[in-house]
Amino acid sequence: MGNAMSFEPWSETRASAIIAGQLGREGPMLPILHELQHAFGYVPDEAIPLIATALNETGAEVYGVITFYHDFRRSLPGRHVLKLCQAEACQACGSDDLAARAKSALGIDFGETTPDGRVTLEPIYCLGLCSMSPSAMLDGEIVARIDSNRLDELLAEANQ
Amino acid sequence: MSIRIYVPRDAAAIAAGADKLTAMIEKEAAARKIEIEIVRNGSRGMHWLEPLVEVVTPRGRVGYGPVSVRDVAGLFDAKFHEGAAGHGLHQGLVEQIPFFAKQTRLTFARCGLIDPRSLDDYRAHGGYVGLEKALAAGPVSIVDQVFKSGLRGRGGAGFPTGIKWKTVAEAAGAQKYIVCNADEGDSGTFADRMIMEGDPFLLVEGMTIAGLAVGATRGYIYLRSEYPHAKIALDAAIEAAERASYLGNAILGSAHAFHLEVRVGAGAYVCGEETSLLESLEGKRGLVRAKPPLPAHVGLFGKPTVINNVLSLAAVPFILAEGPEAYAAFGMGRSRGTMPIQLAGNLKYGGLFEVAFGITLGELVDEIGGGPFTGRPVKAVQVGGPLGAYFPRALFDTPFDYEAFAARDGLIGHGGIVVFDDTADMLKQARFAFEFCAHESCGKCTPCRIGSTRGHEVLDKVIEGNAPESNMALVQDLCQTMKQSSLCALGGFTPYPVLSAITHFPEDFDVKKRHLEPAE
Numbered sequence: 001m002g003n004a005m006s007f008e009p010w011s012e013t014r015a016s017a018i019i020a021g022q023l024g025r026e027g028p029m030l031p032i033l034h035e036l037q038h039a040f041g042y043v044p045d046e047a048i049p050l051i052a053t054a055l056n057e058t059g060a061e062v063y064g065v066i067t068f069y070h071d072f073r074r075s076l077p078g079r080h081v082l083k084l085c086q087a088e089a090c091q092a093c094g095s096d097d098l099a100a101r102a103k104s105a106l107g108i109d110f111g112e113t114t115p116d117g118r119v120t121l122e123p124i125y126c127l128g129l130c131s132m133s134p135s136a137m138l139d140g141e142i143v144a145r146i147d148s149n150r151l152d153e154l155l156a157e158a159n160q
Numbered sequence: 161m162s163i164r165i166y167v168p169r170d171a172a173a174i175a176a177g178a179d180k181l182t183a184m185i186e187k188e189a190a191a192r193k194i195e196i197e198i199v200r201n202g203s204r205g206m207h208w209l210e211p212l213v214e215v216v217t218p219r220g221r222v223g224y225g226p227v228s229v230r231d232v233a234g235l236f237d238a239k240f241h242e243g244a245a246g247h248g249l250h251q252g253l254v255e256q257i258p259f260f261a262k263q264t265r266l267t268f269a270r271c272g273l274i275d276p277r278s279l280d281d282y283r284a285h286g287g288y289v290g291l292e293k294a295l296a297a298g299p300v301s302i303v304d305q306v307f308k309s310g311l312r313g314r315g316g317a318g319f320p321t322g323i324k325w326k327t328v329a330e331a332a333g334a335q336k337y338i339v340c341n342a343d344e345g346d347s348g349t350f351a352d353r354m355i356m357e358g359d360p361f362l363l364v365e366g367m368t369i370a371g372l373a374v375g376a377t378r379g380y381i382y383l384r385s386e387y388p389h390a391k392i393a394l395d396a397a398i399e400a401a402e403r404a405s406y407l408g409n410a411i412l413g414s415a416h417a418f419h420l421e422v423r424v425g426a427g428a429y430v431c432g433e434e435t436s437l438l439e440s441l442e443g444k445r446g447l448v449r450a451k452p453p454l455p456a457h458v459g460l461f462g463k464p465t466v467i468n469n470v471l472s473l474a475a476v477p478f479i480l481a482e483g484p485e486a487y488a489a490f491g492m493g494r495s496r497g498t499m500p501i502q503l504a505g506n507l508k509y510g511g512l513f514e515v516a517f518g519i520t521l522g523e524l525v526d527e528i529g530g531g532p533f534t535g536r537p538v539k540a541v542q543v544g545g546p547l548g549a550y551f552p553r554a555l556f557d558t559p560f561d562y563e564a565f566a567a568r569d570g571l572i573g574h575g576g577i578v579v580f581d582d583t584a585d586m587l588k589q590a591r592f593a594f595e596f597c598a599h600e601s602c603g604k605c606t607p608c609r610i611g612s613t614r615g616h617e618v619l620d621k622v623i624e625g626n627a628p629e630s631n632m633a634l635v636q637d638l639c640q641t642m643k644q645s646s647l648c649a650l651g652g653f654t655p656y657p658v659l660s661a662i663t664h665f666p667e668d669f670d671v672k673k674r675h676l677e678p679a680e
Contacts, residue, residue: 026461029443030426034385055443068445068602069426071385087347088542091592092505092580125429125596127386128350129175130578131207131503131510140388144175 004079004160005139007041014039015047019054029055029065033072042073078113078120080158083137086123089130098134098151099123105155119158162195163241166214166221168272170203170357171389172350177228178211184232185213192236202358204272205512206259214254217243223251259509259528264490266478266498267471268514271358276393279400282361288406290477294369295414297480302373303329306476308484310496315341315432315469316544316573316649318495318562321476324466327456328374331464338370338379339441339460339467343425343432345384346545348504348576352470354512355500356383356390359474360397364420366473368401368411369480370466371418379420380460382437385427394422429546429600433648434467436602447604448648469574471500492518495561505542505578506532515560522556525579536581540589540665544573546596547653549660550586569660571653586665587674591619593657597650608651611642615658628671632662 008014018035022028032051036043043066052059066072084090084099099110106114106121113120129135132144138154146154167173167182182198189196204212209225213235222243224235231249238247251257265271274281282288294302307322328336340363344352356363367379383391398420401407409417423441425431431440435449438460459465475497479487488496495517501524503510508530525531525541532538540550549570551558558564565572580589594615603609615638622628622635639655646652662669 025421027423027441027443030423030440034424034426061444064445065443069428071425071427087596088546088589088592089348089505089576089578091589092578092584124386125600126345126347126349127171127175128344128353129172130348130350130505130576131507131512132172132176132210133505135175137386142171142175144172 005041005077005081007076008039010040010044010046012046012050015044015050019047019050023054029062033066037072041076045074078117080118080139081120081122082154082158083122083124085125085127085129085133085135087126087130089126090134093133095134098146098148101148101151102155105152162197164197164199164216165241166199166201166216168203168211169200169276169389169393170210170354171387172203172207172354173211174389176210176226180229181211181213181227181232184229188232188236189241194236194241196241199275200277201274202271202276203354203512204254204260205268205354206257206509207511208509209251212251212254213240215241215243219243220253220255223254223257224249225251259511259513262528263514264498264516265514266487266490267355267362267474267500268359268512269478270362271354274359276358276360277396277400279361279397279404279406282359286481287361287477288365290480291365291368291406292412294372294480295412295416299329299373299375302369302480305479305484306373309475309479309487310484310491310494311472311475311479311487312495312562313469314471314475314499314574316571321468321472324456324468325370325373327454328376328464328466331457333464335378335463336374336376337460337463337465338367338374338376339438339465340367340379340381340473341432341434341437341467341469342381342383342387342390343437344387344470344574345429345432346547346574346576348542348545348578349502349574350504351500351502351512351575353387353390355470355474356387357393360390360393361401362474362477363394363470364397364401364407366476367420368407368418369476370468370473372411372416374464374466376466377417377419379418380441381420381422382425382431382441383422384425391422391424398422428602429596430602430648430650433650436648437467438465445602447602448650450647471574490516492516492559492561493563495563499560499572499575501560502576503529503579504576506534506581507579508533517561518559520556521551521558521560521577522553524560524577525556529577529579532579532581534581534583536583538579539582539584540580540586540661542578542580542589542657543576544571545576546593547571547649547656548573548576549656550589550664551660552664554664569656569663571656586661586668587619587623590658590661591616591623593654593661594619597654601650605645605647605651607642607646608648608654611638611646611651612654614638615642615654622669622671623674625671628669632669635662
């Protein structure tokens with residue numbers, strides 16, 4: 001847990017290969033965007049014209065898809081990404097207080113990254129762990145039954 | 161002979177430390193030279209006991225939970241690997257735990273029991289009997305049996321599955337699709353996730369039967385990105401099913417083809433709405449489509465498409481294997497069969513409880529769920545996700561049934577129940593309903609796109625004590641507009657949590673009583 005994520009630097013050759021690799025599928029747009037983000041940590045603007053050409057879409061259409069979905073990023077996140085569930089089941093178990101505690105400890109709001117680039121803090125609406133609320137995800141790893149102590153441990157891991 | 165120990169691979173167990181626990185049990189057993197075999201099963205659904213470790217004994221499977229890494233040495237000392245009762249975490253025979261024993265598990269019969277990675281284990285527990293019978297029965301009979309079972313869409317809308325299938329079966333088209341809606345975004349729900357992780361072949365089988373029934377050769381599971389463990393489980397099941405000819409060009413040597421693929425969403429709640437989901441699968445923004453045309457006629461890539469929730473498709477193998485009467489024998493009124501109910505939020509005993517329709521909300525919250533773990537009284541219960549109504553204790557006699565909930569201005573939705581204790585602020589919850597709608601609105605229709613933001617703003621004014629009476633009248637009016645003229649359930653149902661909070665908890669909207677305190 002809390003393993004800092006590492007991504008490849010932008011490469012047009014690599015991006016083109018990713019796009020080409022998905023073209024045989026029906027509706028390849030989302031699979032392409034997911035794989036680009038997996039490789040680069042975000043969907044670089046430089047990829048938009050490449051996707052548009054490959055799918056015979058306009059750049060505006062591709063931009064529209066990227067910006068519609070909460071998952072897709074347009075810039076690199078912090079080295080660690082902490083997502084705190086803010087949906088109703090977690091609200092019923094104190095997620096508001098945990099969010100306030102995390103924001104205060106990191107000195108940032110939801111959707112922001114600490115100035116040193118270590119941690120990005122995001123809300124998430126449901127991890128499907130609603131019988132073990134509150135829950136969170138740190139660098140892709142899920143954690144349930146969080147209290148303030150457990151949150152502090154997660155924050156410490158994320159600050160490494 | 162080696163001892164067989166089950167440690168769940170379900171995300172709920174993993175989130176409580178099951179992976180590290182597995183490694184620790186293996187290490188400790190090796191150090192003590194005790195021969196064990198660990199199977200990573202699904203969850204039994206008793207989440208307060210997760211990770212629930214089960215040991216196979218001649219008497220049955222004995223459970224220990226919730227087990228943490230620190231407990232492992234002590235468990236071995238207490239001879240848990242022989243099923244001994246001495247340890248404090250000993251729960252006895254798992255299937256005799258009252259929460260489990262009280263259920264009627266039709267859809268979840270195998271979940272937690274078998275190894276979800278093993279096709280042989282699935283078959284050894286009645287798996288693929290439904291498909292074999294479906295192949296023998298033929299398309300018309302399959303549709304008829306699903307119709308006779310009384311199965312209704314478990315995603316929330318409650319539309320008869322058999323009628324949907326019949327429409328697609330009768331639609332003309334060389335290419336048809338089966339799409340599974342696995343975008344389980346409602347807070348308080350996790351039944352889809354549990355089935356996909358704990359019994360993935362069941363969903364694969366259900367979709368294959370749907371393909372046979374309507375003449376579709378290709379299927380997609382649209383899975384939300386928040387469920388990475390379900391993706392791994394489904395991909396493994398699809399690969400195993402392909403190898404054994406349960407999927408592919410000639411299903412079990414027949415002339416029927418069916419190909420299946422998992423597609424991952426990208427964090428948009430609205431994509432759980434069926435037409436938005438289809439747009440997303442096609443690679444577009446998830447904008448809701450106006451209906452008609454229905455997806456059954458013009459669906460994925462414009463082709464006739466069955467789009468069903470995970471639980472609807474997962475109910476089908478039982479119906480084909482045991483007959484529609486066996487399924488319809490359970491339930492009440494027009495709600496036939498069982499519903500996997502998800503008990504969530506502030507409860508002592510949260511988890512998955514599959515039961516025939518008709519059980520009351522009060523039984524579920526007080527008796528099965530044990531009330532809030534905080535020890536405080538229940539204030540409100542939200543049933544059916546973020547678009548469901550908040551019910552007070554006064555409505556606890558409501559039976560779990562599509563029509564009974566509708567009659568009380570609520571909905572059962574996907575079967576999620578979220579419990580709040582008396583510290584909940586219902587004005588804040590009402591405001592959150594608007595806020596969530598604004599966050600997730602696809603933006604296509606005005607009542608949802610603008611109404612959600614305005615609702616959020618107006619309730620902020622109420623919280624500030626700014627002209628509360630006229631602003632509350634505005635909220636009521638706005639809710640009527642959203643209800644009547646939104647394109648889909650996101651805008652159309654957001655008024656349910658808002659209006660139910662206002663109706664049942666008026667004291668929380670009384671600004672004088674709130675002492676003009678800001679909400680946060």
